[in-house]
Structure formats: C-alpha cells, structure tokens
Amino acid sequence: MAISGKTRVCGVIGDPIEHSLSPIMHNTAFQSLNLDFIYLAFKVKSSSIGDAINGIRALNIRGLNVTMPHKKNVMRHLDRIDLSAQLIDSVNTILNKENLLFGFNTDGVGAVKALKENGVELKGRKILLLGAGGAARAIAYAVAKESDELAILNRTVKDAQTLSKLVEKAANKRISTGSLSHTDIESNLRDSDILINATTIGMKPRYDETVVPTKLLRQNLSVMDIIYNPLETKLVKDAKAAGAKVVSGVEMLIYQGAASFEIWTGKQAPVEVMRKAALTYLKKV
Ligand SMILES: NC(=O)c1ccc[n+]([C@@H]2O[C@H](COP(=O)([O-])OP(=O)(O)OC[C@H]3O[C@@H](n4cnc5c(N)ncnc54)[C@H](OP(=O)(O)O)[C@@H]3O)[C@@H](O)[C@H]2O)c1
Structure with missing residues (x-):
C-alpha cells in the first residue's frame, strides 16, 4: 500500500x-x-x-x-x-x-477471548491464576467477572492479596490467595478447571522452567500460558503430554x-x- x-x-x-x-x-x-x-x-x-x-x-x-x-x-x-x-x-x-x-x-479482554474462542467456557468454572504482575491484574479482573471462583497465587504473596481485595470488590466474588509453593499449587489445582500462567517463568531464556509440577496436570484441565516466546513453554508441553486442553499465549496476544x-x-x-x-x-x- x-x-x-x-x-x-x-x-x-x-x-x-x-x-x-x-x-x-x-x-x-x-x-x-x-x-x-x-x-x-x-x-x-x-x-x-x-x-x-x-x-x-x-x-x-x-x-x-x-x-x-x-x-x-x-x-x-x-x-x-x-x-x-x-x-x-x-x-x-x-x-x-x-x-x-x-x-x-485490552489484555483482560484478550485473555478472555483467547479462552472462549478456543472452546474454554468460563461460566461455572474455577480458575487458578499464577502471577500478580501487570498482565495478571488485567486477567484477574476480566476472568473474575465471568467465572465462578478464582484463586491467585504469586511469589510475592502480598501482591496476590492486594490484587484479590481489589478484584473481590469489583467483581463481588471471594478470591483465595497463596504462594507458588508446591503445596499451594497442588491444593488449588485439585478443584480448578482452568490454569493460567501469568508469571514470567518459562519465558525466553528460561525455557526449561515451570512452577507447576507435571504430575499435577491432568486431562480435564484447560491450561493457558500467556508467554508466547517460546511458542511452547515447558508448562504447555507438560500440559499437552498430560492430555490437558492447551491455549497458547499467542492467542491472547492476537485478541x-x-x-x-x-x-x-x-x-x-x-x-x-x-x-x-x-x-x-x-x-x-
Ligand atoms: N500473551 C500476551 O498477550 C501477553 C500480554 C502481556 C504479558 N505477557 C507475558 O506475561 C508475562 C508477565 O508479564 P507482566 O507484564 O505481567 O510482567 P510483570 O508485571 O513484571 O509481572 C511478572 C510476574 O512474574 C512473577 N515472577 C517473575 N519472576 C519470577 C520468579 N523468578 N519466580 C516466580 N515468579 C516470578 C512476578 O512475581 P512477583 O510479584 O513476586 O515479582 C509477577 O507475578 C511476560 O512473560 C509477558 O511477556 C503476555
């Protein structure tokens, strides 16, 4: 042109x-x-x-x-x-x-659209969100409005708690919080339907890292890693291997x-x- x-x-x-x-x-x-x-x-x-x-x-x-x-x-x-x-x-x-x-x-609407357009329904579902940084904040607000339950885990637990208080007020929903410890991830993931990674773990150049132990991933779970470089993070590879439904971070980027x-x-x-x-x-x- x-x-x-x-x-x-x-x-x-x-x-x-x-x-x-x-x-x-x-x-x-x-x-x-x-x-x-x-x-x-x-x-x-x-x-x-x-x-x-x-x-x-x-x-x-x-x-x-x-x-x-x-x-x-x-x-x-x-x-x-x-x-x-x-x-x-x-x-x-x-x-x-x-x-x-x-x-x-537009990050929050982008994340919700990425999930929905890839066949992941939010209504009536529990979401586990990892991270409390800029992208996680946008996602937390957007998904809290549409889903039934939300848990936010973050390395700095205080930031997860601050975010949960703000979102609870805006979405009128109770939100649980915790750390990225194995125990907190395991107990929250057990009854979650959707897992979203909004931490930077797994991003280039830390290709081999994930905070989610492979054995916790399962078939009836949807996993979105918002990292898009690399295209397939370790979490995405592990989730695919466990038979989980996977939504790529590129989808959020596009929407x-x-x-x-x-x-x-x-x-x-x-x-x-x-x-x-x-x-x-x-x-x-
Ligand atoms: N797909 C998309 O459209 C899209 C859009 C925006 C961002 N992203 C991606 O999302 C990721 C986060 O971006 P952001 O803007 O939210 O960044 P940010 O504001 O810097 O937040 C980073 C998050 O990662 C956590 N974190 C960083 N290093 C960690 C470590 N070593 N161990 C555990 N947790 C760690 C931070 O925890 P603390 O609070 O404890 O520091 C925080 O929750 C980036 O990879 C970015 O490329 C993708």
Whole structure:
C-alpha cells in the first residue's frame, strides 16, 4: 500500500521494542483490509515518556500500544482512562480522538477471548491464576467477572492479596490467595478447571522452567500460558503430554491486538490474518 499524506500512524512504545511482534501483526491487518494506516515501533526511554505522549498530539498519531516499562507511567499523561484500565492501574492502548488521549487496557479482554474462542467456557468454572504482575491484574479482573471462583497465587504473596481485595470488590466474588509453593499449587489445582500462567517463568531464556509440577496436570484441565516466546513453554508441553486442553499465549496476544485495532480503526479486526502473521514471525525467531 502506498504511504500518502493521508496515511494514519499507529505504533507501539516500549523499551526494549526491537523484537515486538505488533508491527508485523498490525501492518498485515491494515493491508488485508486496505486501510490507509501504518504501524511503527518507537523505542522510548522512561525519562522521555511525557515527551512521547505530547508527540502523539503534536504529530496527530492515531493510536499507540504501550508496553513495558510504560504501562503505568503513561497514565498520568492521558486525558481520560477507561474504568477497567483505572482499576488495574495499567494502560496498553491509547486512542487519539480529536487531540484528546484515551487510555484502555485490552489484555483482560484478550485473555478472555483467547479462552472462549478456543472452546474454554468460563461460566461455572474455577480458575487458578499464577502471577500478580501487570498482565495478571488485567486477567484477574476480566476472568473474575465471568467465572465462578478464582484463586491467585504469586511469589510475592502480598501482591496476590492486594490484587484479590481489589478484584473481590469489583467483581463481588471471594478470591483465595497463596504462594507458588508446591503445596499451594497442588491444593488449588485439585478443584480448578482452568490454569493460567501469568508469571514470567518459562519465558525466553528460561525455557526449561515451570512452577507447576507435571504430575499435577491432568486431562480435564484447560491450561493457558500467556508467554508466547517460546511458542511452547515447558508448562504447555507438560500440559499437552498430560492430555490437558492447551491455549497458547499467542492467542491472547492476537485478541488483545485485535481489540486495540478495533479501537483505532472502528473496523472488525481480521483475526485470522493477524494469527497467521504472528505465528509466521514467531516460528522464524
Ligand atoms: N500473551 C500476551 O498477550 C501477553 C500480554 C502481556 C504479558 N505477557 C507475558 O506475561 C508475562 C508477565 O508479564 P507482566 O507484564 O505481567 O510482567 P510483570 O508485571 O513484571 O509481572 C511478572 C510476574 O512474574 C512473577 N515472577 C517473575 N519472576 C519470577 C520468579 N523468578 N519466580 C516466580 N515468579 C516470578 C512476578 O512475581 P512477583 O510479584 O513476586 O515479582 C509477577 O507475578 C511476560 O512473560 C509477558 O511477556 C503476555
């Protein structure tokens, strides 16, 4: 597609940003719908976040994704923040609407959509969530609303407890918490239907690590590891070997990206095209 004076600019800010999958995914999606949009990656240091956000207004950029380490710090530079992003204290999508900057977080909807579109029903189910960082916070809010029960385990138990109190209030549900010890995982996993790993354990370069002992995985369990690099974490391999249903982290990545795409363009995202682009890229790297 030819770039012209009318081309709308979107992008992602983060540091590091060189290995982001988002430019491939979004540019392929724009091209497939013949939209006059382009998506670029901008390396932005923490000390320059205010200047970068002013640049959105000055350059009339349509929208940005926000990734580590700016998801929280970017918030004070925006004009309006969506309620769910306020609750989790994290923004991953910015929309520039007539020079007003709106902040959203699409990680939670992305995770729920990834589960549902892959045949994992949440209603009436118990979910065990590992982690209490940025992504886990978004997921906790989104899944608590839809499921019956939720347990949150984290290395830093205090963070799991803080998160559970916030989510209990918002979703009006009782949430149990604990550590990532073998005992806590075993006792919580026993009556859970869905396991979600939102810790960084198993992420490149720690390919061989998992916090879930293999013998605890079983057939009537659905497992989503939100890590997508590597494409198959140790947890995913173990879950497959145990006959569990597996949802890849790429699915969440695609659906959170699709939600951002829809915010910027007002068009339904071409999910299949985005999936193909993301998987082709990940298999190469
Ligand atoms: N698929 C997607 O669309 C998607 C979207 C966002 C993020 N992600 C992935 O999700 C993962 C988490 O991202 P994030 O933004 O939530 O990161 P984050 O805010 O830094 O949170 C990291 C989490 O991992 C835990 N953790 C880190 N090192 C640990 C260790 N050695 N042992 C036990 N727990 C450990 C942390 O526990 P403490 O609280 O104890 O430090 C915390 O719960 C990353 O791999 C990221 O790539 C995927």
